[in-house]
Amino acid sequence: MRGWIASRLLQTVLVVFLSLTAVFGMVRLSGDPVLLFMPMDIQAKDVNEYRERLGFNDPLLVQYARFMRGAVRGDFGESLRYRRDALGLVLERLPATLLLAGTAMLLTLALAVPLGVATAVRRDGAVDHAGTVLMALGQATPGFWLGLMLIYLFAWLPTGGMGGLAHLVMPAVVLAAFYAARVARLTRSAVLEALGEDYVLTARAKGLAERHVVGKHALRNSAIPIVTLAGLEAGQLLGGAVVTETIFAWPGLGRLTVQALLNRDFPVVMAAVSFTSIVYTLMNLCVDLLYAWLDPRVRLRS
Amino acid sequence: MKKYLGLALTLAVVVAAVGAPWLAATDPMTTDFASGLKPPGSPGHPLGTDQLGRDLLARVLYGARLALFIGVCTVVVTAIVGGLLGLVAGFVERWPSTVIMRLADVQLSFPFILLALTINAIVGLGLRNIILSLSAAGWVVYARVVRGEVLSVKQRDYVHAAAALGVGRPRLLFRHVLPNVAPSIIVVASLQFSQFVVAEAAISFLGFGVQPPTPAWGSMLSESRDFLYVAWWLGAFPGAALALTALGVNLLGDWLRDTLDPKLRV
Numbered sequence: 001m002r003g004w005i006a007s008r009l010l011q012t013v014l015v016v017f018l019s020l021t022a023v024f025g026m027v028r029l030s031g032d033p034v035l036l037f038m039p040m041d042i043q044a045k046d047v048n049e050y051r052e053r054l055g056f057n058d059p060l061l062v063q064y065a066r067f068m069r070g071a072v073r074g075d076f077g078e079s080l081r082y083r084r085d086a087l088g089l090v091l092e093r094l095p096a097t098l099l100l101a102g103t104a105m106l107l108t109l110a111l112a113v114p115l116g117v118a119t120a121v122r123r124d125g126a127v128d129h130a131g132t133v134l135m136a137l138g139q140a141t142p143g144f145w146l147g148l149m150l151i152y153l154f155a156w157l158p159t160g161g162m163g164g165l166a167h168l169v170m171p172a173v174v175l176a177a178f179y180a181a182r183v184a185r186l187t188r189s190a191v192l193e194a195l196g197e198d199y200v201l202t203a204r205a206k207g208l209a210e211r212h213v214v215g216k217h218a219l220r221n222s223a224i225p226i227v228t229l230a231g232l233e234a235g236q237l238l239g240g241a242v243v244t245e246t247i248f249a250w251p252g253l254g255r256l257t258v259q260a261l262l263n264r265d266f267p268v269v270m271a272a273v274s275f276t277s278i279v280y281t282l283m284n285l286c287v288d289l290l291y292a293w294l295d296p297r298v299r300l301r302s
Numbered sequence: 303m304k305k306y307l308g309l310a311l312t313l314a315v316v317v318a319a320v321g322a323p324w325l326a327a328t329d330p331m332t333t334d335f336a337s338g339l340k341p342p343g344s345p346g347h348p349l350g351t352d353q354l355g356r357d358l359l360a361r362v363l364y365g366a367r368l369a370l371f372i373g374v375c376t377v378v379v380t381a382i383v384g385g386l387l388g389l390v391a392g393f394v395e396r397w398p399s400t401v402i403m404r405l406a407d408v409q410l411s412f413p414f415i416l417l418a419l420t421i422n423a424i425v426g427l428g429l430r431n432i433i434l435s436l437s438a439a440g441w442v443v444y445a446r447v448v449r450g451e452v453l454s455v456k457q458r459d460y461v462h463a464a465a466a467l468g469v470g471r472p473r474l475l476f477r478h479v480l481p482n483v484a485p486s487i488i489v490v491a492s493l494q495f496s497q498f499v500v501a502e503a504a505i506s507f508l509g510f511g512v513q514p515p516t517p518a519w520g521s522m523l524s525e526s527r528d529f530l531y532v533a534w535w536l537g538a539f540p541g542a543a544l545a546l547t548a549l550g551v552n553l554l555g556d557w558l559r560d561t562l563d564p565k566l567r568v
Contacts, residue, residue: 011407018408030424140549142500144507145523145541152530152537239413243504257416258508261423273412273420281411 004292012285019277023270024067028060037080037266076271081263086271090253096162097252100245101237103168104175109230112180116187116226120195121214131184138181143240147174147247160249171248175240179233186229190222197221224294231287235280305557311550315543319366326360330517339533350535352525358535361517362543368518369547372433373499377491379437380498384444385487391445392452393475402445409442418501422510432511436498447490451483458482485562492555496548503544519544 027033034051054077055063070076076086119131150170151159158167194200195218203213242254249255253272260268318325327346334355342350342358349358391402409417421435455461456479464478505511506520514521519540526536 014404015407015411018404019411022408022412026421026424029421030426036424136549136553137545140496140552141545142503142541142548144504145537145544148523148527148530148537148541152534155531236413239415242413242416242419243508246508258419261420262509269420269423273416276413276416277411280413284411 001292005289008285008288012281015281016278019281020068020071020274021064023274023277024064026273027266027270033266036264039264071274076274077267079260079265079268081260081265081268086267087275089256089268090271090275093251093253093256096250097238097241097245097254100168100171100175100250100252101234101241103172104179104237104240105230105234107172107176108180108183108233111176112183113187113226115180116184117191117214117219119184120188120191121210123192131188135181135185135188138177139185141177143174143178144243144247146177147171147244150174151247162251171244171250174247175237175244178240179237183226183230183233187222187226190225191218194218194222224291227294228287228291231283231290235283238276238280304553308550308553308555308557311546312554315366315370315547315550318363318543319370322360322363322367326357326363328357328360330356330360330364331515332356339529341533342535342539349539350533352522352536353529353533358539361522362519362539364517365519365522365540366543366547368429368512368516369499369502369544372429372436372502372512373495375433376436376440376498376502377495379433380441380494381444381487381491383437384441385448387441388445388448389452389475389480389483392449393456393471393479399449403449406442406445409439412439414439414497415501415504419505419508419510422505427510427513429512432502432505435505436501440494440498443494444487444490447486448483451486452479455479455482489555489559489563492551492558495555496551499551500544500548 027036030036034047034054034056037054038047038050051057055066058066074087078084079086079089082089115131115134119128119135122128147170150173154170157170158164159170161167191214195214197218199221200213200217203217204210208217238254241250241252242257244250245252245255246258253276257269257272257276260266260272334351336355337344337347337351338353338355340347340351340355342348344350347357347359349362351357352361387402391399418435418439421438422432425431425435461474461478464474469478502511503518503520503523506513506518507524509524512518512521514525522540523537523544526533526540529536
């Protein structure tokens with residue numbers, strides 16, 4: 001077990017290192033990175049000055065070493081728009097995103113797991129059919145469209161910015177809708193699978209009440225895939241937040257990233273993308289560890 | 303039931319896309335400022351018009367064209383690139399496998415939409431670049447699934463038999479292994495398709511990707527935000543078209559998975 005954790009940790013460090021390298025490489029996809037870092041209507045004199053200032057005249061390896069050294073210390077340079085530490089701006093926005101994603105996650109679990117269990121238990125019944133349709137619709141509805149339509153329909157709710165609880169309702173519902181549909185589907189198929197197992201037959205044969213069969217036997221055994229997916233989806237919420245935060249003017253990490261991309265504020269883009277990637281990787285690691293803890297077969301196999 | 307609904311919706315989108323020039327009464331780009339923001343059901347404009355008086359039905363139909371074109375191109379590119387990398391990673395193992403799988407890990411350490419959006423903002427706007435950035439962010443699912451399949455297929459007796467008969471490795475890979483992993487590739491492609499279409503719309507919605515006045519659902523939705531309380535139809539119809547497309551293709555993909563490869567989890 002200890003060896004497995006150590007190798008998993010090592011792997012995570014490697015992935016973080018490679019992801020930072022990828023961020024460095026990504027900015028160079030366009031050929032001349034200086035042009036990315038500059039507003040469109042700037043003069044050649046300033047471009048050249050900044051090329052020198054940002055060190056784009058140095059050999060690529062030197063630039064790479066400088067970027068990595070900075071990244072390790074959390075230094076991604078200064079925002080070209082706000083003239084402030086780029087990572088500082090990112091961290092400032094983090095609580096808002098965590099609040100939104102956390103609420104969406106709670107909403108997802110509160111809606112999706114009961115719905116998944118209900119549809120599985122009443123397989124092919126009316127509840128199942130209605131539930132499956134709901135899940136298919138939830139998965140197919142793009143969040144940004146749902147957001148627009150909710151803004152139109154529920155005009156009495158606050159539609160932008162951060163404030164009281166009321167401000168949280170719409171963005172959290174929009175962010176949760178897609179993930180709730182996915183988690184509900186997975187819960188349904190996991191519970192269905194568990195209900196087909198022999199231990200369920202045994203539990204039924206010995207005359208246990210159906211709620212014990214489902215609650216104690218089927219649901220506990222289907223917890224593993226549900227936990228895994230919910231964990232992985234928690235990471236995807238960070239991606240979903242990019243769009244949702246923009247629609248509802250929610251002052252979080254996603255909106256900051258989109259604005260930085262629009263303003264060509266690349267130190268902030270690099271800080272935000274690197275930070276999101278690291279958080280995402282760490283979340284995946286936590287899911288893996290949780291998974292191994294829940295299911296000994298995982299750690300014994302490797 | 304699911305199968306037929308999926309087929310019907312998908313077919314409807316394909317007909318809309320292919321038949322757009324015949325189904326639409328007017329050109330999607332022709333403006334008619336005098337009859338701007340006409341509500342649905344106006345004479346000559348069944349879905350109404352936008353702020354410049356362009357026919358919304360025509361724009362939604364041409365939008366289907368663009369969405370399907372981008373979706374198909376991206377799915378083909380990612381299936382070929384990801385499929386080949388997965389084949390190599392599964393078949394050759396050793397260092398190519400390690401390199402490809404590490405690359406996949408890196409890819410998976412970014413949320414899909416964030417990666418596609420950032421690449422698109424860097425490589426620039428336009429149709430080719432949106433396909434490029436979606437592909438760069440999307441190949442990894444194929445690579446993983448195909449690698450896993452290849453690892454199991456190459457242990458089968460018919461592959462060992464072919465190798466024993468002296469079949470060369472390239473032929474072994476493409477004639478004996480590939481046909482047996484093809485169903486998984488098809489299933490992944492069908493399940494990825496709607497993700498690409500919705501991601502393209504999201505990226506265009508955020509102001510990258512396809513730019514106005516080209517009729518793309520995402521940029522139409524983005525423009526509609528300014529008119530939300532004045533002209534609800536500008537947002538409702540392109541979004542509904544997008545959602546129905548995603549629904550149709552998803553249902554079809556589910557059905558394909560149930561028939562071809564029920565154990566596959568994507």
